[in-house]
Amino acid sequence: MALNAIPFETVEPDMANGEHKSEHFGSLNVFKQVPVITDGDVTLADSNAILVYLIHAYAESDYWLGKDAKEKSLVQRWLSVSAGELARGPAAARLEYVFGATIHEPAVLEVSATLLSNMEAHLANSASSFLVGSHVTAADIAMYSYMAHAPEGGISLSNFPHINNWLKAIENLDNFVPMPASDIAAARV
Ligand SMILES: N[C@@H](CCC(=O)N[C@@H](CS)C(=O)NCC(=O)O)C(=O)O
Structure with a gap:
């Protein structure tokens, strides 16, 4: 939203x-999770669904979601990786450290290691600093916060x-706003 004013x-x-477990919040998102947006008569949950809606x-849309069939599918692939490997790996590890959630650590570390090495190789072979094509897209936005x-x-x-x-490259974009670090955040190492 900030990047597009x-x-x-x-x-x-x-x-x-537990406010997000209330009946009221359940009427906004049956899964009782954030994020949710309301925009006029549209109420929508799920970070990637919200990103695509906005x-x-x-x-x-051709700029942020890809200009042709191939780019659009590559962007979609990274949205899947953000809801898949990123959520099951680095985001899950952070949930344990920051919020004390119980995770299956070996699985989380393995998913994280595979994701990091695949993403590093992808970016090393990419012609730009971004995940798809020559400029920032929804793929980068979906992957950024939990990777950072x-x-x-x-x-x-x-x-x-x-x-x-x-x-x-993402942090240098005009109007970039970071996700706040948690209180016990480690510096990026
Ligand atoms: N696929 C959903 C996952 C949402 C999600 O996991 N939300 C977390 C916070 S980031 C949450 O609300 N957790 C509280 C809970 O599940 O009780 C999305 O991307 O929006």
């Missing part, structure tokens, strides 16, 4: 006290120079 208001449920409603915050879950990025370059 889309005005919005943030409402933060008191998750520590692009179609308010931004240039991977060190908060004890997943080091120090051996992945192309991933670090990619993070910096």
Whole structure:
């Protein structure tokens, strides 16, 4: 929303006290999870669904979702990776460190290691600093936050120079707004 200057208001449920498990929140998202947006008569949950909605409603969709069939499918593939390997790997590791969630650590570390090495190789072979095509797309936005915050879950990025370059390329975009670090956040290592 910041990158496309889309005005919005943030409402933060008191998750520590289970506000997102209330009947009211369940009427916004049956899975009782954040994020959810309301936009006029549209109520929508799921970060990738929200990203795609905002692009179609308010931004240039061929720019953000790919200009042709191949680029569009490559962007979609990274949205799947963000909901798959990124969520099951670095994001899950961070949940344990930051929020005390119980995870199956060997599986989380294995998924994270595979994701990092595949993404590093992909970026090393990419003609641009971004995941798909020559400029930032929804693929980068979907992958950015939990990759940038991977060190908060004890997943080091120090051996992945192309991933670090990619993070910096996103952070250098006009109007970029970072996800706030958690209180116990480690510096990026
Ligand atoms: N696929 C969903 C996953 C949403 C999700 O896992 N939300 C977490 C916070 S990032 C949540 O609400 N957790 C609280 C809970 O599940 O009780 C998305 O990408 O939006």
